[in-house]
Amino acid sequence: MRRVLIPEGNKAIIEIIDKPKLGYGEILLKVAYCGICGSDLHAFKGKHPFVPLPATPGHEFSGKISLIGEGVSEFEIGDRVTVEPSLVCNKCYNCKSGRYNICSELRVMGCQGDGAMADFIVIPANKAISLPDNLSLKHATLVEPLAVGVHAVTRGGNLLNKNIVVIGAGMIGLAVLICVVKAGAKRIIVTDLSDDRLEMAKNLGATSTINVSKINPVEKILSEQPHEGIDVVFECVGIEKSIRDAMDLLRKGGRVVVVGVFGNEVKINMANVQDREQEIIGSLMYTRSDFIKAIQMITNASFPLEMFITKTFPLEKVEEAFRAALDTKTNLKVTFEINKEN
Numbered sequence: 539m540r541r542v543l544i545p546e547g548n549k550a551i552i553e554i555i556d557k558p559k560l561g562y563g564e565i566l567l568k569v570a571y572c573g574i575c576g577s578d579l580h581a582f583k584g585k586h587p588f589v590p591l592p593a594t595p596g597h598e599f600s601g602k603i604s605l606i607g608e609g610v611s612e613f614e615i616g617d618r619v620t621v622e623p624s625l626v627c628n629k630c631y632n633c634k635s636g637r638y639n640i641c642s643e644l645r646v647m648g649c650q651g652d653g654a655m656a657d658f659i660v661i662p663a664n665k666a667i668s669l670p671d672n673l674s675l676k677h678a679t680l681v682e683p684l685a686v687g688v689h690a691v692t693r694g695g696n697l698l699n700k701n702i703v704v705i706g707a708g709m710i711g712l713a714v715l716i717c718v719v720k721a722g723a724k725r726i727i728v729t730d731l732s733d734d735r736l737e738m739a740k741n742l743g744a745t746s747t748i749n750v751s752k753i754n755p756v757e758k759i760l761s762e763q764p765h766e767g768i769d770v771v772f773e774c775v776g777i778e779k780s781i782r783d784a785m786d787l788l789r790k791g792g793r794v795v796v797v798g799v800f801g802n803e804v805k806i807n808m809a810n811v812q813d814r815e816q817e818i819i820g821s822l823m824y825t826r827s828d829f830i831k832a833i834q835m836i837t838n839a840s841f842p843l844e845m846f847i848t849k850t851f852p853l854e855k856v857e858e859a860f861r862a863a864l865d866t867k868t869n870l871k872v873t874f875e876i877n878k879e880n
């Protein structure tokens with residue numbers, strides 16, 4: 539079978555390997571679609587802080603169950619599923635308290651574990667989730683990034699009637715936006731470098747947008763009267779400028795939720811954290827309840843899901859697909875169609 543391999547930075551190839559063997563409690567999934575995530579791109583560039591190369595990428599995927607291992611009773615062959623890609627120990631402090639997304643032994647399919655840009659992948663059956671009939675396998679690849687948004691927004695606290703800034707309108711920023719809208723925020727400002735993405739943000743419910751290549755977002759937001767203060771900023775980019783902007787925007791006692799993946803160490807003004815009682819908290823992945831919520835949101839979406847998937851490639855065009863995904867001016871979500879849904 540075919541599987542994508544990133545052997546070294548800036549290179550992606552297809553390796554031909556044997557179909558993986560099934561163990562107890564596992565299922566073999568015939569992958570239908572797999573999206574390219576920002577973190578796959580970090581890995582492709584050899585810049586992901588937690589993904590050593592060589593790596594087999596891919597964790598936003600869907601497919602049909604092809605084989606069922608011993609001890610699995612909840613699925614049948616042919617079932618359509620998506621997969622929560624976290625692999626956890628179920629024994630550590632965080633696993634026991636329900637926060638298995640930060641398991642001390644956390645591994646992620648397509649990061650430290652086998653990736654899903656492949657014809658088949660073996661997964662623990664308890665990580666598969668059946669899809670509603672009216673959700674296509676292609677659109678089901680959007681569940682994973684939306685679940686990141688669902689979780690990030692729970693980390694933001696109660697957002698009802700709050701003033702929010704979302705920095706970055708990539709797939710994750712837009713996923714956060716969708717959830718912030720749902721949470722009943724009052725004012726939602728989205729910033730990005732791309733007018734096209736900001737247009738999408740408007741269509742998804744942003745109350746205003748700022749193109750940071752033209753306007754200084756901190757000056758602009760702080761000068762708007764009456765300025766009520768920004769309660770929560772979601773940082774969805776992962777660079778020094780955006781975390782510094784986030785902290786400058788916050789009212790006293792406000793919170794920054796760090797969702798972006800930082801490839802480099804950054805400098806921030808810690809004095810403000812103390813003096814203004816600012817909170818900086820991280821958000822990683824999701825747990826099952828976030829994932830289920832994301833499936834429901836995608837299935838009942840009031841916006842066209844097709845707008846997120848800007849390009850689809852067959853697996854053989856792996857290098858081309860990664861280059862397309864790197865072109866964030868043109869593309870939002872690039873997806874592999876690996877085995878067509880029939």
Ligand SMILES: [Zn+2]
Pocket residue numbers: 575576577597598682683
């Ligand atoms: Zn992802």
Ligand SMILES: [Zn+2]
Pocket residue numbers: 626627628629630631632633634638640641642643644
């Ligand atoms: Zn654990």
